[in-house]
Amino acid sequence: AQKVTQAQTEISVVEKEDVTLDCVYETRDTTYYLFWYKQPPSGELVFLIRRNSFDEQNEISGRYSWNFQKSTSSFNFTITASQVVDSAVYFCALIKDTGRRALTFGSGTRLQVQP
């Protein structure tokens, strides 16, 4: 069975602060894919990034960056210089390469960015 843990239930920061959202996963599969989704107050789910288990390169996209460390089974997400528009619930999710290819989600981290 696979599992995704987001230990931070809620984080509150002041605008322009950097913030890191933690994600730890468990899987027995050697090939898998990790995702981050954003759910703004409007409720839709917005895809942010995917990473496969072969590729441990960190990635930066504008103010967003992701740190994938297979040794610690973590896939953390950092927002640099946070903005009010970043306020949302962020979900980390995992999908395996075989069998039922459905996402296993973490419970989400609610980020509140105060002006």
Place this chain on the structure above:
Amino acid sequence: NAGVTQTPKFQVLKTGQSMTLQCAQDMNHNSMYWYRQDPGMGLRLIYYSASEGTTDKGEVPNGYNVSRLNKREFSLRLESAAPSQTSVYFCASSELSQYSNQPQHFGDGTRLSIL
């Protein structure tokens, strides 16, 4: 660019009533999914369809049935609604291929309340 369309967006039912949630995608994806989202939890898989004509149970299938009507449409039916089924329901689709890291695209959700 419709993507994944869910209807209705909101619904209130009485215990014991039945209803069908509709989902359609226009991206020619093979795989379609139904998830439910409850407060403080991530999305959980109800049912999954890898391709037209096939369906498979997910993590929380009890009380639900599904129909993969054609490649575009995947409906979720509650035969006898119960208050425990009050939730937000998301439909998703993805391209199932050797590149299973393709992100799932989500509809905007259906908020369902069972009184």
